Amino acid sequence: MSEIEQVPVSMTVNGKKVQRFVEPRTLLIHFLREELNLTGPHIGCETSHCGACTVEVDGMSVKSCTLFAVQANGAELTTIEGMANADGTLSALQEGFRQMHGLQCGFCTPGMILRAHTLLKETPNPTEEEIRMGISGNLCRCTGYQNIVKAIQYAAAKLNGTDFQEAAE
């Protein structure tokens, strides 16, 4: 087998322009983690089922194990590393996950937060059902989702400037 030719790829990741040469078969998740050292997005399956690798590509939620890096050529990406507020404080979603105990081992969390981030742009005021539907591409083995739902409600309320009312148990 001969060596595979490398091709150039460039994109904007968390506001920074990056350019690299990669094998065309390189998955976006491996590109992010291994070339750019952005290890926030995780690998839970590599078969597009778990959502641990979720990032935002041009405003859409994308499972980055589903895409080749070259397919994101020229795109704008946001990963968990780009989620904190400019002053370094936790964003509303990050804070919501902590306040509502929306994570345990933390492995699904970067993908979950990125999905929620895009979801709240699509649906700024989601119902519980819309949240559950909206994150159904992201698996969590630890939390049972109930507190993730609350975390997203918390963030939605904060972003909308309303009060977060925790539903009675």
Place this chain on the structure above:
Amino acid sequence: MNDMTPTREQREAALEGMGCKRKRVEDIRFTQGKGQYVDDLKLPGMVFGDFVRSPYAHAKITKIDATEALKIPGVIAVLTAEDLKGVNLAWMPTLAGDVQMVLADGKVLYQNQEVAFVVAENRYIADDAIQVVEVEYEELPVLTDPFKSMDPDAPVLRPDLEGKTEGAHGPRKHHNHIFTWEVGDKDETAKAFSEADVTIKELISYHRTHPSPLETCQCVASMDKVTGELSVWGTFQAPHVIRTVASLLSTIPEHKIHVIAPDIGGGFGNKVGAYPGYICAIVATIVTGVPVKWVEDRMENLSTTSFARDYHMTAEIAAKNDGTVTGLKVHVLADHGGFDACADPSKWPAGFFNIVTGSYDFPAAHLAVDGVYTNKAPGGVAYRCSFRVTEAAYCIERAMDILAQKLGMDPADLRMKNFVKPEQFPYQSALGWEYDSGDYHTAMQKAMDTLGYRELRAEQKAKQEAFQRGETREIMGIGISFFTEIVGAGPSKNCDILGVAMFDSAEIRVHPTGSVISRMGTKSQGQGHETTWAQIIATEIGIPAADIMVEEGNTDTAPYGLGTYGSRSTPVAGAAIALAARKIRNKAQMIAAHMLEVSEYDLEWDIDGFQVKGNPQARKSMKEIAWAAYHAPPPGMEPGLEAVSYYDPPNMTYPFGAYFCVMDIDVDTGVAKTRRFYALDDCGTRINPMIIEGQVHGGLTEAFAIAMGQEIRYDEMGNVLGASFMDFFLPTAVETPHWETDYTVTPSPHHPIGAKGVGESPNVGGVPAFSNAVNDAFQFLGSTHIQMPHDAWRIWQAAKDLGAHG
């Protein structure tokens, strides 16, 4: 007192100690993608290892040829069993006293078994190479049904054991037999059955499944040839044990092996054992001299590194007409796959399955477990479970329902009648355990009242009548589970792993400025130890949790401990933490006495310092005492403020709970909807209620998955079905029910802070509640027992078999 002096309540709150819903320390890094998991590690020159695996479940290997693979640029080495034999590592011991192939030695025993280990510059090249390693197989007859394992003509799976009539746990009676484990009084039990008014007998199977944490098993091994030191970063729930095992196997002295478990993306029992991937990565780094990373993919995870359950339990109960139980008889056929790689304490081949008498006062009981080999993946790990307790709880909770049905009694009433009574604690069970504490009746009553149990039964009856009149196609089930767990392994008198007693440890150092560094022998995989361990220390020594750093997982710096699984962290390490903290407090008392020029007996502890009895103005805070410990300790006293504690628990702890599941089932589609799920847990003293609730939510979700569809199945050829997230049921946010949690508090009398542990209760108690709900729904149609898992297709099938489809 001026206004600025904090009140007692304020001082107490500032500690964020036990009982506080403290927000987690870990979340700061996890929510920013700054966790450090194994696969995030990148070392200079690091290469990548990956396995060639067997497509066959049972076959001889006649040839392995790596010539083509080695021609690929970037391929560094291909290891086979022959190479491992040179370092005596072709086989490795299992925790259960068996041996297991690291790489296939002449044959394979299950599909996807490790055959060769390819080492290459990156994971893509390794994958290319795997495709062209040529392996020739000669197929052998496949055995997947454990009920056929001991047939006279069953294929011989383990020629390496030929002629061995004695196994690690007594005599073997067949070439595919591993052990028989017997507990209890056979004659007494037989007598109870011969005198019984009523008996029941049912085969209750708990299917094979898998813990499948979101992060798979992985490691990075790095040998420094100059210093002769080996470093291994890995997904280890028990890093210290891994180091000891690595030393014993490699003959590298233990102090030259550095095992580090960084952040772990969930474990649930999957990451307790030692797997071929770890061994191969270690051998590969020793051979190549460069760091080697091994990362399982999901298919490999689900089909090779450990499975859970696969217990086939025949349960019999003897009872009087009034419902009083008089005897319990259980036989288990345990399918261990190709090797017995069960992760149990060494002397317990079936774990603590002898907790199978559950919450009930059985005067006589007898249990026998037979372990057998099949052509399936090896293991038998405790999936969110304290060693076969989930199987035991399922067995007894299902059997009690079947008895209630036979007696025509309400299953809640039958349980109430037979509960161990509060005054019977400490209670000696017929199968040898001493239950520490419990108040079952109170918990059960609280659950029934909260749910409106009697009203639900009335509603169910009305629905059944409507169904029979043809007015509805929906039926309703009420599933009850009242489980007693046994956790906190364990006392050195009966618990060890490869000879190392199952104690745990804590080391606490208070620094001159009053901040604290503490280390434990446990390892969090999401349980939040960095948060909760600090809370215990905060309450015990009066230093705010925010000023306490907790570190686990680095075997060079942490005290030796047996790790985190089987809900043992709080019962064992939690006790060690409290006792180490108390040593510090005792020393602090002497220092405070010296500072205040009084006798130490004149002092009393008050939240965050010592004060003179009757004169609270004369006090020294822990911060002041810490400074004095380094600055001007009493004459003759060693300076410093530090303590270590190794805790050997006197007994296990016995958490319990009352779980109720209300389910509506569409008979024509088999779709079951959980209307309500109520979980009341009693885990003794509660350290962080927020984290407890989170643990319960997560454990219930896993229980829901297992009961309602999650399964590792095999076809007759030994092909593993369902080894991807496409087929293996992991519920999403859409299917997952809403959870209601509740609690009672019955502290453990022998634990320093009265805590019992909670992480596994929801899985142990959850599965029987779901399964009993499904079974309860179909009872009125004449059904006694429907096997799990209860996915829609199987429910539909059950309804059809009962003639419910008209």
